[in-house]
Amino acid sequence: MLERVATAWKENHDKIVEQGGQIVAALRESQSVGTGEGKIDAAILEAAYKQLDRSYDPKEGGFGNAPKFPRPVTLNFLTRFYARDPRSDSGKHALEMALFTLRKMAAGGMHDHIGGGFHRYSVDRYWHVPHFEKMLYDQAQLAAAYLDAFQITHDRQYESVARDILDYVARDMTSEEGGFFSAEDADSPVVTEIGDPGHRKTAEGAFYVWTKKEIDAALGAAADIFDFHYGVQAHGNAPEGSDPHDEFRGKNILIERHTIAQTAEHFKKSEKEIGESLAQSREKLFSIRAKRPRPHLDDKIIAAWNGLMISAFARAAQVLDDERYREIATRAAKFLRANLYDEKSKLLYRNFREGRSDIEGFADDYAFVVEGLLDLYEASFNVEWLKFAIQLQETQDRLFFDDKNGGYFSNSGKDESVFLRMKDDNDGAEPAASSVAALNLLRLSQIRDDKQMAERTRKTIDAFATTLSHFPSAMPQMLVALDYSLSKPRQIVIAGKKDAPETKALLKEVHRHFLPKTIRLLAGSGEGQKYLGEKNEAIRAMSLVEGKPAAYVCENFTCKAPVTDPKQLGELLKL
Known part of the structure; x- marks a missing residue:
């Protein structure tokens, strides 16, 4: 292949250069086109819902065929589409698509039932056999999605999964200084016999999979319940077609084959007894697994992904009323400000590993960190986080905003080796910078009563009119911002001292409700209220x-x- 490329370059050099120039010119033209002709209104939300409904898997949850990715931005859109009109058939169905997908993912092998958190994607439609890599951005966005589900339903199973993710990140993905690491690899060393180093090798999922013999030896009398519940089999449990390289022969990837109720009925025990038995078994297996060689830890601390994770912990602090999560979010924000932000230049930097890198932040670094800081302000009402968010938003606007056509370029244009500035127009495994920025601007425009920010939101959404008109489900997170922009701005302001029991009781009631298009502010008669009152x-x-x-x-x-x-207050919030 390389020889053919070299020959082509040698024999057709001028033609290839000309074609390359035409491609670059076309790409540049695509980025300079103004607002599309499509009308941006609520009909686009309905069109996106219908597109997602057509690709929905009603048997296994998720969208499309294998491989299946979690893509939390889709779930974000569906829960907010539901919130627009909870009594409508389409709203109810949108919610059920999201909830069923969340339940199937949580039951599946993509979910680490022993140590918590989620693997990157499933190679099959059943969420069973994963690619075992664990990414920080998945943990952050999935935790937020399960928190939304808990707020909507008040069903404790969603709270349990959210805590499972957050506790995994706090335990295994957090630096001593408070920043969050990037990922854990899929592969890890396998030792066939203790004291036999010649048989060491690396294999996909080695840290996570089990033989039935290992489980039965570890759990004794409790093994029957565990094996039944998690589908453990002597010959292994990978479904046909999902293990083409025969890596998991005789190995089990834990998956909830039965509900607690079904397992209880099968063994003629109470659900409480079964729940306690499974929890004890998981603890035993966790201790055994901890002695295995761990997958490699990617200990880079990336600004954007840390912003997503700060947001998840801050939201959990509110929804679950858990001070520990607020402290974790605060430590991470302090780490970012101390290590990835330059006060003099007002610049954010991309990543940290044994010191800050020289790479300046991209648009997604700014957008995701601003979102995290806004959520942390609402969790703590420490106005310093709001001020920091506004500083970063101003820098993001200065470096990345397209004043002519709207939207945010991915890079600042400072690096001359990058000859083309592009705008990301797809909300994939991570949301596009413009999608998150549009929502940030909407929130900030209300907090600061800033018409310029509101106008920048409109231009940002309009910049993607062509994509939204032709294939709206490509940008579900942008649709969340569009939905917000089409609604009346709503605010809840609590007047009172932050730590007063009566204030906490009011806030606890607020946090019981799913209010995705509402900002929360504290008028506590101190510096925070004074700062907010400057513009409002x-x-x-x-x-x-x-x-x-x-x-x-x-x-x-x-x-x-x-x-x-x-x-x-609860009655008012239901209106």
């Missing part, structure tokens, strides 16, 4: 009611009468 006159006037912390529920800062009782 309504917040300056918000105060306690008869000496009690009060909640103001507002649309575009036109507020209903404040309430001090959490139950009354």
Whole structure:
């Protein structure tokens, strides 16, 4: 192949150079085209829903055929499409597609039932045999998706999976200084016999798979329940066609073949007894597995992925009312500010490993970190995180925003070796920078009452009109921003001291509700309220009611009468 390329270059040099120039010119033209002719309105949301419905797998969850990727941005869109009109048939079906997919993924082998977290994708349609790599960006986005599901349904199974992911990241993917590592590899060493180093080799999933003999020896009398529940078989349990290289012959990739209720019925025990037995078995296997050689840890700390993870921990702190998660998010944000941000130049840097790299941040680094900081502000009401988010947004706008046609270029244009500035127009395993930035701008425009930010949001969404009109499901996260932009801006402002029990009770009620198009602010009569009040006159006037912390529920800062009782607040939030 290389010889043929070399021959072609030698014999057809001028023609190849000419064709290369034409390709670059076409790409450059595609990036300079203004707003498309397609109309950007709620009909696009409906079109995207229908596209996703057509590719939905009603038997196994997910979208399309194998291999199956989690693609959390799709789930984000579906839950928000549901929230637009929860009583409509399409809204209910959108929610069921998201929830069923989340349940099937959690039950599948793509989910690490022993150590927590999710592998990268499934090679089959059943979510059973994964590519065993674990990526930080998947953990962050999936944790957020399970938190959304828990907020909507109040079903503890979704809380359990969210905690499972977050606890895995806190234990295995977090540096001593607080930053989050990037990934764990799929492969790890296999030792066939202890004391026989000549038989060491590396294999996909070696750290995670089990023989039935290993499980039965470890669990004793409890093995029958575990084997039944997780589909453990003597000859291995990889489905036909999912193991073309015969790597998993005799090996088991744990998958929940039965529900707790089904397992309880089979063994004539209570669901509580079965749940306790399985939990004890998982703990035993976790201890045994910990002695195996671990997969290689990619210990780079990438700004963008850390932003996603900060967001997940901050949201968990709110939804699950867990201070530990807030502390983890705060430590990570402090790490980023200390190690990946230059105060003098206001620049964010891409990554850190034994020191900061010289690579300046890309648009997604800024967008994802801003999102994380906004969520951390809402989790902590520490106004310093809001100020930091605004600083980064200003730098992102200066370096990456296309003033002429809208949207954000992926790179700043400083590197002369990159001869073409492109805008990412696909929300894939990670969302596009422009999609996340559009949502950030919407939130910031309300917080700061900033019309320029609101206009920048509109231009950013309009920049992708052609993609959204022709294939809207390519950008589900941009559709989340579009949905937000088509709705009346909604705010909940809590007037009261942050640590007062009455304030906490009001916030706990707020966090019980799935409110994806609502910002949450604290008017605590201190520096935070003063800062917010600089640009927002309504917040300056918000105060306690008869000496009690009060909640103001507002649309575009036109507020209903404040309430001090959490139950009354709950009723207002249902409207």
